[in-house]
Amino acid sequence: MFSFFDKRGKRKTQEIFQEMFPHEKIEEVSESYQETLTRLKTVFRDNDPIEFRELSVGGREPMRICLIFCDGLADASLIDNFLIRPLMKIDEFELEKLTADTLLTRVLQINGAKKTKDLDEIIQNITCGDTLLLAEGVAESILFSTKNFPARAVSEPEGEKILSGPREGFTEVMMTNLAMVQRKLRSEKLKMRYYTLGKQTNTQLCIAYLEGIVDPEIVQQLYKRLDCIDIDGILDANYVNELIRDNAWSPFRSTGYTERPDVVAAKLLEGRIAVFVDGTPVVLTLPYLFIENFQSNEDYYLSFYYTTFTRGLRILGFFITILVPAIYIAIVAYHQEMLPAPLLISIANERQGVPLPAALEALIMLVVFEILRETAIRMQTNVGQALSIVGALVVGQAAVEAKLIAAPMIIIVAMSGITSLLVPKMNAPILLLRFGILLLASCLGFLGVTVGVAFLLAHVLGLKSFGVWQLSSGRKLHFQGLKDTVIRAPWRNMILRPQQLAKNVVRQKDHPEGQQ
Template sequence: MQLNGSDTKPQNPLTVSIDENCKYLRSIYQQCSDVIFRPFLLFGKIHGMIIYIEGLSDQKGIDEHVLSPLMKNSLEEPLHLFDYLHQNLPVSNMTTVNLIPDCIESISTGNPILLIDGHDQALSLGLAQWKQRSIEEPQAEKGVRGPREGFVESLQVNTSLIRRIIKTPALKIQSIKVGKYTKTSIVIAYIEGVADKTVIEEVTTRINRINIDGILESEYIEELIEDNPYSPFPQILSTERPDITCSSLLEGRVAILTEGTPFTLIAPVTIFSLLQSQEDYYQRFLISTMIRWLRYIAFVASFVVPALYVAILTFHQEMIPEVLLLSIASSREGIPFPAFVEVLMMEIVFEVLREAGIRLPMQVGAAISIVGALVIGQAAVDAGFVSAPMLIIVALTGISSFMIPRYFLGLAVRIIRFPMIFLASALGLVGIMLGIIAIVIHLCTLRSLGEPYLTPVAPFKRDELRDALWRSPLWMMDTRPNFTQDSNYERQSDRLQPKPTK
């Protein structure tokens, strides 16, 4: 028996000799002190071996449901041993394996392997058990109203959370193993008859072509299947919330769940879906629409306002009212740096403080960010390094970026803010217009699994504007997005408008 190159997945079958099988498996797991080989006698006469990884398998279950029933000397050896084991061992999930690679995969996932002398088969026992984090509210996606449950690192728990909301056999969950060494389980979830078959096939094809040594987080999958890897804008939505995942599945999207991370990927998406929050649908539509418009304004302001300030102060002072211009001029008196250097310094300091607050422990992170911003900002103004209006502009920009509901979209805004400042310092308002045009052109060329990023504005789809530029009442949103399968385009009756009973 030989290993297939450097891979630990040899392509060879089990033999009828338990000594030969155990010797080979011991050679594979040599210097692995957590891999337990437990020999015993079945019915007092047949040699058997249980192989499992300590900490991944339920040792109490192995003792009570496997070893205890099989080590009774009073039982006679059945004629068809494997049929007897399938029918009498109190283990719900049990499969027969014939190959060494299947044994290794079973052991690695926490399911013990039962080898029996004289048989070229083994039993994979569904007794995996390990410590996991309890279900709690996602820290990055908290809301005032709505479910408080969030995904965890266990793939089985995450799929059960989705199943608990969408109770239909049309919800399909396909599993794929990715990673040469990690063998990470990836799940593709969709609703059959709602999600377009071409989208499902595209997701499956892109994941199947991944050839990498390991997957440690869903970001690995996202970066390997997105349409434009050089764009700062996220083309796949990541979320920890089961309600967002289920609402996306009902719209015909596809969810990708990864073992070991609570972040689920959803595709295809648009820029408008990335700017939507789960609370948009948990409060009255008029309030949701107003907040959504504020969010759009804040999204644009977060990368335009600093550049606009630099452009006006550098090239277009005549645009500022006289009283305001005098106030700004007096506050800038004695400042040794031009507006461009001012805003660049303050933006860098703000980004450093923001990252420091994230990386520090939760107990001190927020305090360091607030105190650091107050102390450094006030000290910089008092020392004459920056002006007070500049401090206001940077603070307004930071607050605007906090309104963006998706953290990774906020990161993209933080990146493009600096090129906008450079363009404004070089060309003024012309540079800002050129920057905005370049951003719009880039967004028009982006795709998410082939879906245009600016849908439904470009290409224009009038019916879908009801949940993009504003949030229509639920009784008006009777159709799904256009990437849904055509045969299931309607999502509800068109006679749901509430009115008094006659």
């Protein structure tokens, strides 16, 4: 089923690699204070932010202690107040023998601490803000959790604005993100497991799911795919997305993404898995059904009549945005008989004197629209006004008046462009499809449109996300299965979870239908 992954033979190359360069055994720090210190100093050579704070504590027989931390990542006041201060007053504790345990249990006033000998772990932790304590005569070294790095405040995500409902959004710090979700799902069933990815970045991932609802096979599948990843760095969730997706070349998404904790909680409750990636506010949810492209979290917060309607609009918008330019060309250049006579005459009249053929005109206008859109995203906010004026005036009015472009084309392009904004989760496929079907239509008229739609349908039907068909029509159509697709049924009636995903599909047990 997942032959794609076997084919790439990731696993195999990794094994070969390991045979060629046998992995060194876990490197342990030596018991000697001096030796360890020199070892660490060589490791962190030419790395100025790493501070080696050497102390000499104890009155009668002073003992050398070294605190190693990364300046800026570690909390200086924490180190000052709860590490250095008690260490300086070590005599007051009247210890009989100084060991790592006595230090931890009696002297140091800090909660996150861990004894370790693993050099790799030590290095990783120091680079993310922890503090290492080395003491002369103590065999083990201790890591203190003193992380305190700059983070953005929790704010509403720019890309997923809503009218009503929770407004908090994820930040770049994974721990905060996990906390936000945990706060919404106060259940011991919520499982969150860490996973480290990226040979250079050592990025932390967290895989979250609700035990008892999630399909364990999918979780296993996810781990299998994560194990196959062999990459040096993960900077955003999309790295993971592209590395674990089912159909590598498909433009359609095979994992969902969101920056909102409420969305993640809802997806977890439907039996999905969430993948948090440290360093990005984007959280992946999987498996991903095709209908999720048209869903929005707000659908569940507003009246179901309204949201059923808007969901219908989004689906309609998808078809309009990919098909309208193509259908226009097919009609105007191949099937004029489809137009009623007055409309045909008026379009023909508009087209008199326009130098370009309609197909080329459509292509150019769509590219111009994409250029305007792309510049609008990338440019500084203070030139936005100027751009929209240029776009509207130059492209719209002036081009029509100069007879460079026929007026109906402006309407078509505007319609196609605006509707594409209705389904932001599908911007990549929309772009491809719109131009692809347009090209087909310019060569073959409606046959091209039909063939294009047939390809699209066959492609989408073949899409899978973690073994789940993204677009499923196989089962007999029954109402429960439709309740959260084209329509959004009221919560009272959404008794079952999406059946493709969850193992335990009953959402409302007390309901008679739920008991079946």
